[in-house]
Amino acid sequence: MIEILRKNVEREIEILREISIFSKRLETASPAERRMLLEGLNALRRGMIEANNSIPELLNQIETPELKKEKKVEITPLKEKKATIAKNVMPQIQEKSKILEELEISEGILRKIKKRPFREEKVEEFKKARGYLKLANKFFLDSSSKLIKKGYFSSLSSEIRKSNLDILFEAYVSMMLFSVFISFFVSIFIAIFFLVFDVSFGWPIIEFYGGSMATRLLEVVFLPLIIPLIVFFALYYYPSAEKNSISARIDEELPFAVIHMSSISGSGIAPTEIFKIIALSKEYPFLRKEIRKILNQINIYGYDLVTALNNVSKSTSNPRLAELFAGLSTTINSGGDLSEFFEKRAESLLLNYKLEKEKSIKIAETSMDIYISVVIAAPMILMLMLVMISVSGIQVGFTPYELTLMTIGGVALINIVFLAYLQTKRTLY
Numbered sequence: 001m002i003e004i005l006r007k008n009v010e011r012e013i014e015i016l017r018e019i020s021i022f023s024k025r026l027e028t029a030s031p032a033e034r035r036m037l038l039e040g041l042n043a044l045r046r047g048m049i050e051a052n053n054s055i056p057e058l059l060n061q062i063e064t065p066e067l068k069k070e071k072k073v074e075i076t077p078l079k080e081k082k083a084t085i086a087k088n089v090m091p092q093i094q095e096k097s098k099i100l101e102e103l104e105i106s107e108g109i110l111r112k113i114k115k116r117p118f119r120e121e122k123v124e125e126f127k128k129a130r131g132y133l134k135l136a137n138k139f140f141l142d143s144s145s146k147l148i149k150k151g152y153f154s155s156l157s158s159e160i161r162k163s164n165l166d167i168l169f170e171a172y173v174s175m176m177l178f179s180v181f182i183s184f185f186v187s188i189f190i191a192i193f194f195l196v197f198d199v200s201f202g203w204p205i206i207e208f209y210g211g212s213m214a215t216r217l218l219e220v221v222f223l224p225l226i227i228p229l230i231v232f233f234a235l236y237y238y239p240s241a242e243k244n245s246i247s248a249r250i251d252e253e254l255p256f257a258v259i260h261m262s263s264i265s266g267s268g269i270a271p272t273e274i275f276k277i278i279a280l281s282k283e284y285p286f287l288r289k290e291i292r293k294i295l296n297q298i299n300i301y302g303y304d305l306v307t308a309l310n311n312v313s314k315s316t317s318n319p320r321l322a323e324l325f326a327g328l329s330t331t332i333n334s335g336g337d338l339s340e341f342f343e344k345r346a347e348s349l350l351l352n353y354k355l356e357k358e359k360s361i362k363i364a365e366t367s368m369d370i371y372i373s374v375v376i377a378a379p380m381i382l383m384l385m386l387v388m389i390s391v392s393g394i395q396v397g398f399t400p401y402e403l404t405l406m407t408i409g410g411v412a413l414i415n416i417v418f419l420a421y422l423q424t425k426r427t428l429y
Helices: 002-026 031-060 065-070 078-088 096-103 107-115 132-149 154-163 169-196 213-220 223-265 271-280 287-299 305-315 319-334 338-392 400-428
Strands: 197-199 206-208
Touching: 002 031, 132 169, 154 169, 154 223, 154 305, 169 197, 169 213, 169 223, 223 271, 223 287, 223 319, 223 338, 271 287, 287 305, 287 319, 305 319, 319 338, 338 400
Parallel strands: none
Antiparallel strands: 197 206
């Protein structure tokens, strides 16, 4: 009997292990697998309950020496005793194969699910410097720290924090200085190249320059100054552009996230738990980074929720999200109804979302008309003009080959400018 009890406990441990595996798989399972896993969990739960209910009966059948002295020993035939055990105990300990047979789930499918790697999301606020960034820190970290202490790049610190870049402020300044340093030597190489060689649309494309070297030197001497300045300003304003891009993505997620919060708050759950649910959700990849800032201030720095909301509202890239956090902190302070606050704010944000989408649709229609006119119709007219010029024999200073290359380059440049324009409009709206 003790052996049966031991097997029963081992079976319960195995069921618990299966329940743990199935529960983890639910987070990354597809809808079909999720339905199958839920059925499996229900079956395992029933098996666990039945196995657990059989333990008292097994314990009652175990007799100690003291009980044997008090009770009259009854001799039961071995066959009858085995039949009783099989009738009363064994049906209650459902085997894994019977559960799977009941659910019509094959052992191979479950084995395949269990072999799939379970990926837990790793959240890293800052990553260790490596590669290019590590090299920049090695040469320019001291210089960047001195410049920051003197008050330089003060506005850049706020932009980096709002852009959610996984890099420290000092490290980013070091990378800027290192990039400018490298671009200076690259620009000198480019200047020397154009001083010696000439690039043309004809054949050969690259040939030695045959004009005056003094004139050529005046044309290329500004390259070592212009290229490093372009690199510097590009890196300086990159966090600001990234901040605007993140703000636009948050605008797209915010109305639906607030609706989600409104439905959760209606159940009377604590505000901190609402933020935990949103932060763990994968439906809001950009918004949940801002929510995690609140949870970090509460769990790591020990701030209360109102203080954390006020702090994050000052460092977030999206003004509407900052307004939401500020209003939420005021509502919590005054003891207002969170469900009503989220409901009204969701209506306002959803209305703004619809208006912005209508505006972006009109911009897309206008952009389509411009694209058809400039990129499709204009090159066709230009090609017809080239054909007429080549047939008539009119001299325009360029060969037909050069005009064709210029046309193709112009169309490619217009496409690049148009894509950049669309990306800018997408960021703004």
